[in-house]
Amino acid sequence: MKKSEKTNSIEQKAIKRAQILEAAVKAFSRHGYHSCTMNRVAKEAGVADGTLYLYVKGKEDLLVTAFSHVLGLLMERLDKEIKKLDNPVSKLRRLMELHFEVMENDPDLAGFLQFQLRQPDPAIRAAIRTPLVQYANRIEAIVEEGKEKGTFRKSIGTRAMRRVIFGSMDETVSAWWFRQDGNELMKKVAPLMEVILHGLLINDDKSRKSEH
Amino acid sequence: MKKSEKTNSIEQKAIKRAQILEAAVKAFSRHGYHSCTMNRVAKEAGVADGTLYLYVKGKEDLLVTAFSHVLGLLMERLDKEIKKLDNPVSKLRRLMELHFEVMENDPDLAGFLQFQLRQPDPAIRAAIRTPLVQYANRIEAIVEEGKEKGTFRKSIGTRAMRRVIFGSMDETVSAWWFRQDGNELMKKVAPLMEVILHGLLINDDKSRKSEH
Amino acid sequence: MKKSEKTNSIEQKAIKRAQILEAAVKAFSRHGYHSCTMNRVAKEAGVADGTLYLYVKGKEDLLVTAFSHVLGLLMERLDKEIKKLDNPVSKLRRLMELHFEVMENDPDLAGFLQFQLRQPDPAIRAAIRTPLVQYANRIEAIVEEGKEKGTFRKSIGTRAMRRVIFGSMDETVSAWWFRQDGNELMKKVAPLMEVILHGLLINDDKSRKSEH
Amino acid sequence: MKKSEKTNSIEQKAIKRAQILEAAVKAFSRHGYHSCTMNRVAKEAGVADGTLYLYVKGKEDLLVTAFSHVLGLLMERLDKEIKKLDNPVSKLRRLMELHFEVMENDPDLAGFLQFQLRQPDPAIRAAIRTPLVQYANRIEAIVEEGKEKGTFRKSIGTRAMRRVIFGSMDETVSAWWFRQDGNELMKKVAPLMEVILHGLLINDDKSRKSEH
């Protein structure tokens, strides 16, 4: 049963890897990346200090690898869910719901993504950039689709729209995380969509394109 | 002339204090809060290491104090400028222009506010919260005024509006800072205002209140 | 054919043992004893880390055992060659030639013997002492023979003579190894013998026993 | 008294520096360079760990700096003593006496010079090379002088002579240090000089230049 053994061993390794990366998310979130020692992560994962280095190159790599791991899981789910929908507004709402749902269900993950990841270190930012861009692309794809289908206004740049969307979600999650007041995050979807879709103004005459 | 001497001495002290706080902004921005040593701040300020501790309690306090200092200057200016204007849309645009202008003119300050300040350490975040709330209040005051005057829609919570506004600006500045592509930040004001005021949708019928 | 199998197995083991010891000499020489990891030795020998511990007790034991192994080979050859010769001067020259030849033909071995072995750790030095003394005995035996045959002066202690002989060779090999300037080591035999046999002085009157 | 204060401070610093370097010699000698922790050196010097780094760049630099320090002291004394003498044989004997005397009076220093310094690390060897060459030059200068004055034989290279001289002394000190049998090192001067000056052979006819 060599093959079965080998398969098992590979599975074991993948499981331990996930164990470590998820322990890192939790530990970094609770103590803060810089204040969190590798020893704490190891304890959280239930392995020895040295074992961490069999799976990642170092502390920085652990942060980045853990990020790719969890964002990968999120995007896999996102793609599957969004594929089912047919109009950009629904897609945008679903993206936002999913984003908030994930955060709400795992505050450690939320803390990790909102704060621990925002490291000023250029090396870290560069490493994080790639998966982050993929997420931004998901948003921009919806915006583009909306423009093509005539749902969203073509006069505004896709980038600007993406920034408003992502910036709003991001700020909302951050504010929610700090208050930690029960699980109300999902309730923010509707008002946020309201503002993003229709804007602040009453009796808005879109033919004007601008208020002056 | 005891009094004059004393006044002079107090002024001297205030000047050195500002010197130190601005040196901290610059040094933290360039090297990153955690990687920046107190010695570097001291050198930047032109004082000895120990002298810093005559003005702040420690490194963390230096970060927070420096933040209050620069945000105080910004808000002082903001209040003066906004007082002149009479409608909420102009006020909102002016706030955004000012925000972007300050960032654009002082990239060190921008890096400090956008990244160095976002420390995951709970103690730091708590300390930073107070001055930050004051800034949020400026935005919410404009939103409230807009609602009262019938310019902004009452159906959306002030908080949600504020989050979209601040989140959009914040995300825009962050993205700009990273690209560091010349001084184009001011050009983002119009498209951002466009989205925020009118929303993403074309032919928006505001009587519907929502897209479904 | 149990016996043949067993013999074969024993031979196999001896071969692997030699493999490991020679890999250790090479690896220690190239990376330095302290900087060389057991993993590197294992790789060099083509076995797994754990396998090393089936042949030696630990890293220190590996160093000492490897030394005994290579010095044993050298002395075996030395004895055979010297047996053929009949006068102490020839024997001394042959010893020196052999010493230099071995070093020259295997720079890894030379580096190992000249530097990696000179560990300050008392335990290591003590362990190395035994085989080293055997080599010293070869030199002293030649000196003694020379004294008995009336070739060398009896007035000087055998130990002192041995120290001059061994110290000179050792210093010469070290200097050569550092310069690594082609294979000129054999050319040092003649001048070295010249000094050792006749001394530095011109017109030496041996009846004086000393220069004053 | 500004000047006096400053002078005093500089003196203090030089004293502490010497304290640290001499503590390093002692600590490295007793525990072995690699096994000796910086903490041990600090304790030996009576300072905190961090203080060491105010005087040297790191552990490796400490080794090299300590070596330069002690060899500098030795050579200063050597030059002064040798200047008084007029013939190369006396100079050679004085050099050897001094070498042995210094080692004998400070076994820690001897252990440091004989073993701790012989690190295989190329960086260390390169750093140590410069002061070591200076010492070699002292020996070669005496040899050259001896050749010019017609005392030493011109037919043998200066380098070869130096290697015999230095190698013999080195080997003698090493052997002595291991036995640690009282303070007999000085007694080795005469027999060593005997061999080096007159060679091993009885009835040596220098006109032959070689034994065959």
Next chain:
DNA sequence: TATGAATGAGTGTTCATTCAT
């Protein structure tokens, strides 16, 4: 016998903070 994943003790170095001057 052989493997190699897992272990965890051990250490050079940094740097915020203090305090004698």
Next chain:
DNA sequence: AATGAATGAACACTCATTCAT
């Protein structure tokens, strides 16, 4: 008030060794 030399706690990472397979 100002200095800056001294402090010493804290930590990421390595690697010899073990042991279940």
